[in-house]
Amino acid sequence: MPNPLRPRAAALTVTALLLASLVAGCSDDSGSTDEDLSAQKLSWKDCPAPSESEGGGDAPSPLPGGDDWQCATMKAPLDWAEPKGDTIGLALIRAEASGAASRRIGSLIFNFGGPGGSGVTTLPAFGKDYTALRTRYDLVSFDPRGVGRSAGVRCEDNEQLDVYFQQDATPDNATERSELLDNTREFNEACEQHSKKVLPHVRTTDASRDMDLMRQVLGDDKLYYFGISYGTELGGVYAHLFPKKVGRAVFDAVVDPTQTPEQGSLGQAKGFQLALDNFAEDCTSKTEDCPVGDTAQDVEDRIAKLLKDLDAKPIPGVFPRELTQSAAANGIAQALYSQEFWPYLTAGLEQAYDGDGKVLMLLSDSLNGRNQNGEYSNITAANISINCSDEKPRYTVADVEARLPEFRAASPLFGDFMAWSMVSCTDWAVPGAADHPDVDATGSAPILVVGNTGDPATPYEGARKMVGALGEGVGVELTYKGQGHGAYDSGNRCVLAAVDGYLLNGKVPAAGTVCS
Numbered sequence: 001m002p003n004p005l006r007p008r009a010a011a012l013t014v015t016a017l018l019l020a021s022l023v024a025g026c027s028d029d030s031g032s033t034d035e036d037l038s039a040q041k042l043s044w045k046d047c048p049a050p051s052e053s054e055g056g057g058d059a060p061s062p063l064p065g066g067d068d069w070q071c072a073t074m075k076a077p078l079d080w081a082e083p084k085g086d087t088i089g090l091a092l093i094r095a096e097a098s099g100a101a102s103r104r105i106g107s108l109i110f111n112f113g114g115p116g117g118s119g120v121t122t123l124p125a126f127g128k129d130y131t132a133l134r135t136r137y138d139l140v141s142f143d144p145r146g147v148g149r150s151a152g153v154r155c156e157d158n159e160q161l162d163v164y165f166q167q168d169a170t171p172d173n174a175t176e177r178s179e180l181l182d183n184t185r186e187f188n189e190a191c192e193q194h195s196k197k198v199l200p201h202v203r204t205t206d207a208s209r210d211m212d213l214m215r216q217v218l219g220d221d222k223l224y225y226f227g228i229s230y231g232t233e234l235g236g237v238y239a240h241l242f243p244k245k246v247g248r249a250v251f252d253a254v255v256d257p258t259q260t261p262e263q264g265s266l267g268q269a270k271g272f273q274l275a276l277d278n279f280a281e282d283c284t285s286k287t288e289d290c291p292v293g294d295t296a297q298d299v300e301d302r303i304a305k306l307l308k309d310l311d312a313k314p315i316p317g318v319f320p321r322e323l324t325q326s327a328a329a330n331g332i333a334q335a336l337y338s339q340e341f342w343p344y345l346t347a348g349l350e351q352a353y354d355g356d357g358k359v360l361m362l363l364s365d366s367l368n369g370r371n372q373n374g375e376y377s378n379i380t381a382a383n384i385s386i387n388c389s390d391e392k393p394r395y396t397v398a399d400v401e402a403r404l405p406e407f408r409a410a411s412p413l414f415g416d417f418m419a420w421s422m423v424s425c426t427d428w429a430v431p432g433a434a435d436h437p438d439v440d441a442t443g444s445a446p447i448l449v450v451g452n453t454g455d456p457a458t459p460y461e462g463a464r465k466m467v468g469a470l471g472e473g474v475g476v477e478l479t480y481k482g483q484g485h486g487a488y489d490s491g492n493r494c495v496l497a498a499v500d501g502y503l504l505n506g507k508v509p510a511a512g513t514v515c516s
Contacts, residue, residue, distance in 0.1 A: 113229025222247030323357025
């Protein structure tokens with residue numbers, strides 16, 4: 001089953017996906033043009049409620065101090081090879097700088113990851129975390145092409161997606177393998193049927209060119225950028241294409257740009273296993289009794305048994321759906337993205353052991369972009385579309401089966417899921433671009449690269465690999481010894497001081513700085 005546990009598909013920051021009310025959208029706008037798109041003027045207006053493809057919910061709440069978020073639509077070429085041809089509309093959101101105009105640096109553009117996450121909904125959810133940065137920057141984010149209201153990719157409808165996410169993602173026999181491949185093929189064909197025009201144009205290189213157009217339209221000579229998770233890959237590709245246009249940039253929760261999809265999947269299997277080990281050790285090391293196991297190994301053994309039992313017989317989840325093995329594994333993975341959500345994992349496991357799968361099902365829904373009304377955002381459709389357009393390798397059942405022992409050794413719990421996710425792109429209509437992205441940015445300004453030793457989705461080793469791939473004198477590595485996906489949103493004072501010091505004052509921390 002294609003799912004967000006795939007290489008270079010680190011899920012959007014978990015906190016945003018679990019907020020009951022996400023925010024804001026902007027209208028799509030398409031057509032064709034002969035105008036100079038870099039000279040276009042954006043019409044900023046109050047933000048409406050987000051569309052279903054952005055996740056639904058209410059319009060964003062006012063900023064601290066009462067200021068409103070503003071939204072606009074920027075025109076961009078559908079095909080960057082034909083810049084005077086058809087255009088698409090890219091949805092943008094901003095919070096204007098709160099400090100004195102004389103101290104304003106420019107616009108700080110955020111990408112929160114996915115790929116497939118709506119920046120228009122996520123930035124307001126985290127707005128208060130960037131209060132310091134807003135003193136000198138307009139905070140800006142966007143729905144990348146193929147996402148949300150930016151010519152969002154459409155594949156299957158809500159009812160079909162309910163079935164899709166319930167399927168057996170770890171086939172045990174020939175019949176289950178055929179069902180998995182058939183379901184994957186049907187999903188991919190639905191994407192081509194409903195989104196044929198945009199599918200060839202959602203690569204990360206296209207989004208990078210969109211960001212450079214955005215930089216110009218926003219009036220900045222240089223790009224100021226904060227990329228998280230997949231956003232670090234997007235930022236790396238931008239820096240490769242436009243090294244002299246990089247101003248100050250921060251990469252947090254860093255994708256390893258040197259890996260093939262297979263290597264990335266294997267790395268994520270190891271990362272999620274590490275996070276599970278840390279969760280189990282934390283639960284059993286506390287003074288009070290751990291309600292889901294007596295020892296760390298017992299915690300993991302009970303989870304493994306639960307998944308095995310669910311493979312044979314699902315339990316009630318969120319009526320009328322049942323908690324399947326696949327849904328439970330996704331729910332567990334979702335909770336491992338942030339240490340803040342370990343208590344939800346504990347509660348969900350306790351309930352599941354008593355035959356109630358509701359909490360794990362809700363966590364799984366969060367990962368898959370399903371709201372309480374049964375409506376899905378297009379994060380899965382966009383995620384698969386962007387990944388399959390970027391990644392050249394196409395894997396077969398024989399490839400997966402040959403590698404299963406290595407994946408299982410990396411993670412007894414997640415190994416099979418990660419291995420079988422490699423068939424996601426096998427029947428994709430658009431050829432993949434490369435084995436891995438080119439992020440060589442020799443000649444760029446310094447880029448601060450922040451790695452978290454306990455990150456499950458973008459393992460810590462990726463930060464050092466990114467520094468090496470960016471080129472000599474470009475990447476500056478900072479290590480955070482913590483848990484969860486990313487470092488800045490942990491609130492660690494050392495991390496905040498280093499990142500804010502660079503973005504606000506241009507002070508580059510010493511390479512190799514360690515925060516704990």
